[in-house]
Amino acid sequence: MNHQFYRLDVLAKQVQAKFFGQADLELLGLASLEKANEKQLAFVNGEKYINQAKGSKAGALIVTQEYKDLLEGHHSxxxxxxxxxxxxxxLTHVFERKQIERGIENTAQIxxxxxxxxxxxxxxxVVIGENCVVGDDSIINSHVKIDDFVEVGKNCFIDSHVTLTGACKIGHRVRIHANTVVGGEGFGFAPYQGKWHRIVQLGSVIVGDDVRIGSNCSIDRGALDDTILENxxxxxxxxxxxxxxKIGANTAIAAKCGIAGSTTIGxxxxxxxxxxxxGHINITDNVTIxxxxxxxxxxxxxxxxxxGTALMETNAWKKAAVRFKQLADVPLTQLVKRLDHMQSQIESLESTFKLRK
Incomplete structure (x- = not known):
């Protein structure tokens, strides 16, 4: 935790907010509406939280003008x-505990x-190989391996036990978390006469600016062309x-996703x-999966x-699974013929009813 206090009016400038109340109120951090105390800020992110906000003990609230009007009399x-x-x-960046160390520890090998x-x-x-570059104000934590010809930009954060290899290029303000490998060997093999023959991966990985990569990820280098993560x-x-x-700018990927080779995501x-x-497909811009x-x-x-299919009770799922299999066993042409026959019968019945009228 960052134990520095910040005045309410100072915090207002950080987020270009209008402040109301005690300008010199000193606040120590952020908290949820439920657990905040008088030295903490909380935020109200929807009308459904208004009642909870009314009972909150937070020293100050981050709100819209509409929510402020609803909460006056309960908070000041x-x-x-x-x-x-x-x-x-x-404001999480304001209250974040900053890593202020600079310099090279005596156990590092460069x-x-x-x-x-x-x-x-x-x-x-930390081990840093030949012809590597580490930019201004970047933090390389313990046990990181930076292989030959890797470049790391400015203001990056590389957490412990990360491996950067394959002559990858890391942009500015990139965060890579523990145990991730960027630039590892891609999964390339040529099958011949019952054996797999390894294909040397000659490409690299290019990571743009302001990219965040979580822990325990693998970003493989290309076989010939580079793997690319845009800004x-x-x-x-x-x-x-x-x-x-290739992953396009500002795309977000949640945990446990797997993207096969030579795919382009917008x-x-x-x-x-x-x-x-x-692998080998293209996904356009602005797609949610x-x-x-x-x-x-x-x-x-x-x-x-x-x-896929939605969750259901087990017995219902078993019945549905049987029906799925039955559908799969019926040729599509047969299903279409049945539907056409049913449509003809419906039209015939409609004609009969009209004649009787």
């Missing part, structure tokens, strides 16, 4: 903004040809991105948890897509 200190959730996100900024931090047992991509934990994949897409995407879906074909139109 407010930061009024257009988006309370965005203001909350910005090749003489590497260029490491004087304002960077290199933690214990603003955010990736949760436990995600696999295979060789030669800008501003959302992949919910455990989505699987086959719901959780546990399997994408097997190109998506050329923006929108929301789903696959």
């Amino acid at each position: 200190n407010f930061l009024v903004v257009d988006s309370p959730y965005l203001a909350f996100a910005i 090749h003489p040809s590497a260029i490491v900024s004087e304002t960077a931090y290199i933690g214990h047992y 603003g991509v955010i990736i949760d934990n436990l995600v696999q991105v295979a060789h030669n994949v 800008k501003n897409c959302v992949l919910a948890g455990a989505v699987g995407i086959v 719901t959780g546990m879906s399997m994408v097997t074909n190109n998506i050329s139109k923006a929108g929301t897509y789903s696959s």
